[in-house]
Structures are given as structure tokens and as C-alpha cells.
Amino acid sequence: MYRPRSIESHPEWEQADRIKCYSITAHDGPVMPAPFRERLEAVKAARGGDWAQRPAFAIFHHGATGLYLVLAWWDNGNELFISVSFKGEAGDWVEDPSRHSFCLYDLEVIWAERNFYIETLDCTCPDLTAYRGRRFSQTSF
Numbered sequence: 001m002y003r004p005r006s007i008e009s010h011p012e013w014e015q016a017d018r019i020k021c022y023s024i025t026a027h028d029g030p031v032m033p034a035p036f037r038e039r040l041e042a043v044k045a046a047r048g049g050d051w052a053q054r055p056a057f058a059i060f061h062h063g064a065t066g067l068y069l070v071l072a073w074w075d076n077g078n079e080l081f082i083s084v085s086f087k088g089e090a091g092d093w094v095e096d097p098s099r100h101s102f103c104l105y106d107l108e109v110i111w112a113e114r115n116f117y118i119e120t121l122d123c124t125c126p127d128l129t130a131y132r133g134r135r136f137s138q139t140s141f
Contacts, residue, residue, distance in 0.1 A: 005105050009135035013037075017044070017051035018132050019058050019071075022109050026064040036060040039069050039093045043083050047073075055121055055131050057113050059106055069093070070102050072110065078122055080114070112136035 005024050013021035013033050019040075023031035040058055044051050056073035066088040073081050086100040087093045094100070102110070113136070120131040 002104070007105070007108060007137065009137045011135070013060075017054075017056075019044075019051060019056045020113075020132060020135060022057065022059045022136070023061070024059060024105050024109070025062040027062055031060050031062045033060055035067055035087070036069050039085050039087070040071060042093075043069070043071050043085060043095070047083070053128070055117065055128060057109070059102070059109055061103075061106060063103070063105075068100070068102070068106075070106055072113065074117055074121065078117075080110070080117075109136055 005026055008023050008030075010021045010023060010033070021033070023033075025031050036058070051073075054073050054075070056071065058072075059068070059070040061068040061070060066086055069083075069085040069087075071083045071085075075081055082102060083095060084097070084100050084102055085093045085095045116131055116134040116136075120127050120134060
């Protein structure tokens with residue numbers, strides 16, 4: 001059953017490539033970034049490319065059944081590519097689009113990021129720095 005979740009943006013979680021980071025939690029208290037960081041690096045490495053020049057965002061989602069890492073990036077003009085990794089209580093991270101995807105809570109961030117992309121990059125004067133400066137935040141417990 002749907003219950004609002006806390007959605008926060010965490011600029012201090014960014015690494016050198018400046019991917020925007022968000023957290024969403026189904027539980028009380030903050031999301032700890034440590035379990036997500038190593039997986040985020042592995043997903044980026046598997047995709048290759050220059051992440052410092054790629055508009056992208058990550059969602060560290062502590063869901064009701066496990067951890068979800070959503071990495072999304074813009075490419076090919078206006079296409080959003082998304083990788084979703086899942087880690088249950090006893091398992092390793094897996095990326096299996098036939099079993100795991102982003103959920104309705106992640107859509108709020110994705111919608112906001114779509115609008116930030118249009119306003120700052122899919123326009124007459126694209127500005128990656130301006131895109132990285134725009135963030136969605138909503139706290140609901």
C-alpha cells in the first residue's frame with residue numbers, strides 16, 4: 001500500500017564525476033550511502049564513458065524488501081537510460097531487468113530530473129553545470 005516516503009538530495013555524496021545523488025527510504029531515519037557507493041562505481045565502470053561529462057543521477061533507495069540502486073543518464077539527445085541494481089538481505093547486488101526495476105517512488109525524482117534536463121540541457125544554451133545545480137527534495141515521514 002502506498003505511503004509517502006522521504007526523498008532527499010545529497011550533494012555531499014557526489015564523487016569527482018558529479019553525478020547527482022538522491023535517497024529514498026521506506027524506513028525511519030536516513031539512508032546510509034556506503035552500501036550503494038561500491039555498486040555505483042561498478043555500474044558506471046561496466047558502462048564506460050566519461051561520467052564527468054555525462055548528465056546523470058543516482059537514487060539510493062532503501063525499499064521495504066531490499067536496497068535498490070537506480071542509475072540514470074541522458075544520452076542520444078533526449079533519451080534516458082536506466083540501470084537498476086537490487087540487493088536483498090542475504091544476497092549480492094544483481095541487475096536483472098526481468099526481475100527488478102525502478103518503482104513509483106523513484107518516478108518523482110525521474111520526473112523532476114526530466115524537467116531539469118529540459119530547462120538546462122535540451123534548450124538553446126545547454127549548461128551541464130546548471131543541470132547539476134538543480135535538485136528535487138521532498139521530506140515525508
